Amino acid sequence: xxxxxxxxxxxxxxxxxxxxxxxxxxxxxxxxxxxxxxxxxxxxxxxxxxxxxxxxxxxxxxxxxxxxxxxxxxxxxxxxxxxxxxxxxxxxxxxxxxxxxxxxxxxxxxxxxxxxxxxxxxxxxxxxxxxxxxxxxxxxxxxxxxxxxxxxxxxxxxxxxxxxxxxxxxxxxxxxxxxxxxxxxxxxxxxxxxxxxxxxxxxxxxxxxxxxxxxxxxxxxxxxxxxxxxxxxxxxxxxxxxxxxxxxxxxxxxxxxxxxxxxxxxxxxxxxxxxxxxxxxxx
Amino acid sequence: xxxxxxxxxxxxxxxxxxxxxxxxxxxxxxxxxxxxxxxxxxxxxxxxxxxxxxxxxxxxxxxxxxxxxxxxxxxxxxxxxxxxxxxxxxxxxxxxxxxxxxxxxxxxxxxxxxxxxxxxxxxxxxxxxxxxxxxxxxxxxxxxxxxxxxxxxxxxxxxxxxxxxxxxxxxxxxxxxxxxxxxxxxxxxxxxxxxxxxxxxxxxxxxxxxxxxxxxxxxxxxxxxxxxxxxxxxxxxxxxxxxxxxxxxxxxxxxxxxxxxxxxxxxxxxxxxxxxxxxxxxxxxxxxxxxxxxxxxxxxxxxxxxxxxxxxxxxxxxxxxxxxxxxxxxxxxxxxxxxxxxxxxxxxxxxxxxxxxxxxxxxxxxxxxxxxxxxxxxxxxxxxxxxxxxxxxxxxxxxxxxxxxxxxxxxxxxxxxxxxxxxxxxxxxxxxxxxxxxxxxxxxxxxxxxxxxxxxxxxxxxxxxxxxxxxxxxxxxxxxxxxxxxxxxxxxxxxxxxxxxxxxxxxxxxxxxxxxxxxxxxxxxxxxxxxxxxxx
Numbered sequence: 001x002x003x004x005x006x007x008x009x010x011x012x013x014x015x016x017x018x019x020x021x022x023x024x025x026x027x028x029x030x031x032x033x034x035x036x037x038x039x040x041x042x043x044x045x046x047x048x049x050x051x052x053x054x055x056x057x058x059x060x061x062x063x064x065x066x067x068x069x070x071x072x073x074x075x076x077x078x079x080x081x082x083x084x085x086x087x088x089x090x091x092x093x094x095x096x097x098x099x100x101x102x103x104x105x106x107x108x109x110x111x112x113x114x115x116x117x118x119x120x121x122x123x124x125x126x127x128x129x130x131x132x133x134x135x136x137x138x139x140x141x142x143x144x145x146x147x148x149x150x151x152x153x154x155x156x157x158x159x160x161x162x163x164x165x166x167x168x169x170x171x172x173x174x175x176x177x178x179x180x181x182x183x184x185x186x187x188x189x190x191x192x193x194x195x196x197x198x199x200x201x202x203x204x205x206x207x208x209x210x211x212x213x214x215x216x217x218x219x220x221x222x223x224x225x226x227x228x229x230x231x232x233x234x235x236x237x238x239x240x241x242x243x244x245x246x247x248x249x250x251x252x253x254x255x256x257x258x259x260x261x262x263x264x265x266x267x268x269x270x271x272x273x274x275x276x277x278x279x280x281x282x283x
Numbered sequence: 284x285x286x287x288x289x290x291x292x293x294x295x296x297x298x299x300x301x302x303x304x305x306x307x308x309x310x311x312x313x314x315x316x317x318x319x320x321x322x323x324x325x326x327x328x329x330x331x332x333x334x335x336x337x338x339x340x341x342x343x344x345x346x347x348x349x350x351x352x353x354x355x356x357x358x359x360x361x362x363x364x365x366x367x368x369x370x371x372x373x374x375x376x377x378x379x380x381x382x383x384x385x386x387x388x389x390x391x392x393x394x395x396x397x398x399x400x401x402x403x404x405x406x407x408x409x410x411x412x413x414x415x416x417x418x419x420x421x422x423x424x425x426x427x428x429x430x431x432x433x434x435x436x437x438x439x440x441x442x443x444x445x446x447x448x449x450x451x452x453x454x455x456x457x458x459x460x461x462x463x464x465x466x467x468x469x470x471x472x473x474x475x476x477x478x479x480x481x482x483x484x485x486x487x488x489x490x491x492x493x494x495x496x497x498x499x500x501x502x503x504x505x506x507x508x509x510x511x512x513x514x515x516x517x518x519x520x521x522x523x524x525x526x527x528x529x530x531x532x533x534x535x536x537x538x539x540x541x542x543x544x545x546x547x548x549x550x551x552x553x554x555x556x557x558x559x560x561x562x563x564x565x566x567x568x569x570x571x572x573x574x575x576x577x578x579x580x581x582x583x584x585x586x587x588x589x590x591x592x593x594x595x596x597x598x599x600x601x602x603x604x605x606x607x608x609x610x611x612x613x614x615x616x617x618x619x620x621x622x623x624x625x626x627x628x629x630x631x632x633x634x635x636x637x638x639x640x641x642x643x644x645x646x647x648x649x650x651x652x653x654x655x656x657x658x659x660x661x662x663x664x665x666x667x668x669x670x671x672x673x674x675x676x677x678x679x680x681x682x683x684x685x686x687x688x689x690x691x692x693x694x695x696x697x698x699x700x701x702x703x704x705x706x707x708x709x710x711x712x713x714x715x716x717x718x719x720x721x722x723x724x725x726x727x728x729x730x731x732x733x734x735x736x737x738x739x740x741x742x743x744x745x746x747x748x749x750x751x752x753x754x755x756x757x758x759x760x761x762x763x764x765x766x767x768x769x770x771x772x773x774x775x776x777x778x779x780x781x782x783x784x785x786x787x788x789x790x791x792x793x794x795x796x797x798x799x800x801x802x803x804x805x806x807x808x809x810x811x812x813x814x815x816x817x818x819x
Contacts, residue, residue: 051670054817073674081670087662089575090391090468092557092565099561100571104671125556129391129467140667153670 002029002065004151004182005050009059011206012045019045021206022059027184027199032177034193035186036269037203043186044084046203047155050184051081064151077106080144084155084186086136088128094139095124101143113146119168133160145172152176152183158192170195190269202269210268217268228257289403293411297385301415308377309423315373315759316366316444317430322768323362324434330358337361343629344601345636348488348594351511359436359516363444365766371451371510372484374423378416378452379476382459385412387472409542413460413535420452440516447510450527454506455480457534464541474582481586483507485593492597506530568673568681576652580689583648584696587641591697594637595704598712601629627711628787634701634713635721635784641697642725642782643758646732649690650750653736656682657747666819679813683737683806690729698722717786724785727798728778732757734805741809743816 005027012020020042027033037043048054049061052072061068063075088097102108117124120138131139137160144152158166173196176183187193193200194214201211210217222238225247229235231254239247244260298305327333334356341353341364353364386409389395395408424445431441455476462475483505490502491511502508509523564570602611608622615625656679659665669675699722702715713721736750760769761779774780778801781794 048666048819051666053666053669053819055815072669073672076670076672079670081667083663083666083670085663086667087664089571089664091578092561092574093559095559096557096561096565100565101667101671103561103566104568104668104673106672123556124559127557 003027003062004029004031004064005184006062007046007050007060010046010049010056010061011058012042012049012054013057019206020049020056020059023203023206024208025201025211027182029182030177030180031199032173032183032185032197034197034200035184035203036188036190036193036200037186038188041203042206043203044155045206047081047153047184047186050153051076078149079151079153080105080147080149081153082137082140082144082155082157084159086140088131088136088139090127090129092128093125094122094128094131094135097128097139098124098143098146101140102147105147105149107148108143108146109148113142116142116145116172119172120165134162134165137161138165141169141172145176150181152181152185154183154185156187156189157185158187158189166192222263224261224263226257226259226261227251227255229254230256286404286406287410288407289398289401290407290410290414293385293398293403293407294414297381297411297415298418301381301384301419305377305381305415305419305422308373309419309426311755312370312373312377312423312448313426313430315763316363316370316427317434319366319763319767320359320362320431320436321434323766324358326768327358327361330356330361333358333361343632344492344597345633348492348597348633349636349640351487351491351508357516359440360514363431363515365763367444367447367515368507368511369762370427371448371507372480374420374448375451375455375480376477377423378420378455379459379473379480381416381419382412382456383463383469383472383476385415386460387463387466388469391467391469406539406542409460409463409538413456413538416456416459417453420449420456424448424452437516439519439521443513443515443519443521446521446524447513447515449524450506450510450513453524453527453531454483454534457531457538460535460538461541464538464545470579474579478582478586485590487511489593489597492600494600568668568678569685571668572652572655572681572685575655576685576689579651580648583689583693587645587693587697588700590637590641591700592704594634594697595701595712596708598630598633598701598705599708601633601712602626602709623711626709627713630705630709630712631717631787632784634705634718635787637701638694638698638718638721638725639779639782639784642694642729643754643761643779645690645693645697645726646729646754648693649686649729649733650736650754652686652689653682653733653740654747654750657740657744660744660818663819669818675814675818676810679737679741679810683733683809686733686737687730687802687806690733691726694722694726694729695719713786720790721785724790724795725782727795727802728782730802731778731798731805734802734809737806737809738812739809741811741813 003026005025007023007025010020010023010025011018023042023046025035025046035043035046045054049056050063050068052068052075055069064078066075068075088094092100098113099108102113120142122135122138122142126135128136137157141157144154158169161169170192173183173185177196185193185197197214199211199213200217201208203209223241223244224236224238225244226234226236227248235251237247241262248258323333327336350365351368353361389408398408399405427448428441428445431444432438458479459472459476462472462479465475466472484507487502487505487508490499490505490508493499493501502512506527509526513520513523565574611622611625615622618625659668665678668678698718699715702713702718705712706714732750732754735753736747739750740747757777757779760774760777764774764777764780778798781798783789783791783794
């Protein structure tokens with residue numbers, strides 16, 4: 001499969017601060033790729049470099065095989081972007097903002113637009129200044145999802161959405177995936193990535209620290225096993241997945257209940273970040 | 284908890300945030316007033332030579348409209364004549380900026396909500412903003428008083444000068460406090476407040492250039508009329524501060540009453556639901572730039588159009604300003620020209636002075652459009668637009684070219700209307716054609732200022748606000764440079780110094796071509812810088 005996004009040794013410095021420190025990221029065509037990391041890890045900086053808004057300080061960044069800085073306009077016809085912190089024009093309505101962004105990208109699917117407005121329960125006639133944070137986010141989501149872009153770059157897209165609307169977003173994400181489109185979804189909300197993403201890259205302090213399918217990543221962490229005995233005795237442990245069988249067979253008789261929980265992404269996250277102390281968060 | 288709880292804390296916060304703006308403005312304005320006064324005193328040894336040289340200028344109708352009447356004939360009075368009202372306008376703008384910054388801007392950005400959740404009374408932010416604006420006014424006026432005393436001017440007259448500036452500062456504090464309650468956007472508030480300032484200045488200008496007693500009464504309807512009527516170093520009417528104090532108190536009272544009646548974030552005029560779909564005209568960077576600037580532009584255009592008609596009416600009155608026919612004949616004989624020629628040159632000076640002066644305002648209107656680029660970038664909206672297939676240069680060009688068009692159209696509208704109205708009423712007055720040619724000379728000067736703003740914004744959105752400093756310095760150099768006796772190379776660095784006031788002055792094609800070229804080079808340099816840098 002062709003790589004839609006490829007960065008190699010990507011660096012970006014803002015003065016003395018090094019926001020990206022040799023970031024290697026590959027997103028294949030058709031992947032819904034989770035881009036996970038704590039605040040200030042470099043997620044937004046990476047997206048902005050891929051959008052040609054920032055110029056990289058070093059390394060390689062490729063989008064559809066092109067240079068995101070030099071070929072920005074051509075490449076942007078093929079992608080849609082939802083910024084992390086959506087601000088709208090105070091005196092334009094949400095509907096006008098959706099149409100504007102859609103047309104600048106090269107067209108908008110009117111039927112999809114209407115459908116999405118209904119699903120997200122968004123009133124397009126309100127002025128930008130009177131939308132709440134969640135509603136501003138919806139405006140950006142509708143504008144991006146109503147496009148026919150091959151690639152969606154989503155920067156923490158559910159920030160400010162209520163749980164119901166998060167469900168709607170997850171459904172839409174599945175739909176996009178089923179259409180074979182590519183998504184790079186940056187987030188620090190693990191459950192959101194776990195549901196929709198097939199591949200995950202974890203970024204920390206400007207570097208990718210883990211990357212792979214969820215199954216591969218789970219492999220890296222320990223499974224939690226709890227055994228309950230007839231006499232009420234409880235034994236538990238965390239072992240590597242391949243050692244579960246050995247531990248269980250060593251328990252002896254009297255086991256009435258046995259649970260083995262694969263690690264959640266939450267635990268993966270903690271395992272990765274608890275191992276090294278935080279190096280001063282930047283945002 | 285009273286409504287004013289926390290005012291002291293907020294006042295200290297606001298003062299800290301304005302710790303550069305207020306002292307720098309106060310010092311700059313003091314340098315302007317005291318510096319130019321000292322230069323004038325040094326230039327003329329006694330009042331008689333000064334009057335002989337300045338007299339004709341002082342009594343010209345155009346001077347009366349611009350700077351107000353001069354009734355004192357002593358050297359001190361003459362030396363502050365130009366800076367009194369112009370400085371008052373700047374003091375008023377400072378008070379406006381302070382009040383707006385700490386009320387509507389804070390509210391629009393949501394920071395007031397953060398504060399409102401703490402132990403802060405509902406009225407505290409407005410009270411703190413008003414207090415700081417009054418403080419800024421007093422500091423600025425006080426520094427000037429000290430400056431005049433320091434260069435040996437009479438104390439009472441110095442105090443009177445400070446009083447005139449205080450009148451302007453107090454008035455604009457009150458006006459801005461009310462304007463901040465009326466609309467739900469900081470831009471809307473700015474429009475109302477600056478519009479009111481322009482209107483009050485115009486009312487005074489009409490009153491001061493009126494030829495009948497009935498017309499002159501108008502000057503008393505404007506606080507700027509009160510400020511000029513203080514007559515520092517002459518009549519020293521310090522008591523004129525009192526009506527300004529009363530007016531400010533009433534306006535601030537109204538502002539607090541309005542505040543009580545509205546919700547946080549809302550204005551008195553609620554925003555209505557709009558269109559669900561965008562009109563075709565909006566769907567491009569140029570369409571968006573126009574849409575964002577349209578409201579402001581229409582306001583400016585109405586203002587410039589009305590001023591054109593008013594000035595046109597005043598141009599046609601130069602004959603009655605010069606007195607009856609006998610005086611006109613006498614003056615014409617002294618000058619060695621026929622009466623008609625005398626009248627037409629007086630009318631041309633008047634019209635050209637107005638065009639030249641309004642060029643600065645047109646440049647400001649253009650700079651506002653360019654600075655949209657910077658505010659779009661800071662708000663993050665540029666990021667959303669440039670993530671689409673709209674290229675950087677197209678985005679930059681949309682705003683800068685609109686800014687150039689806005690500045691030009693405003694000057695053209697003013698000149699055309701002034702010419703049509705003036706020439707219809709007085710055959711000797713310049714025609715619309717003459718004044719449009721004058722406009723063609725003034726427009727490139729405004730374009731240079733727009734170009735500087737474009738270059739600064741192209742380099743960095745953080746540099747963009749310095750465009751105002753550049754515009755202010757260019758205005759001061761062009762307008763006061765010669766009276767302050769500054770070296771000619773410094774004065775000539777202001778584009779406004781190159782507006783030769785056609786049809787009174789001589790037409791200079793090379794001048795126009797050079798200024799236009801400089802403006803375009805600046806805009807293109809800004810575009811190149813904008814292409815190369817990080818955005819957002």
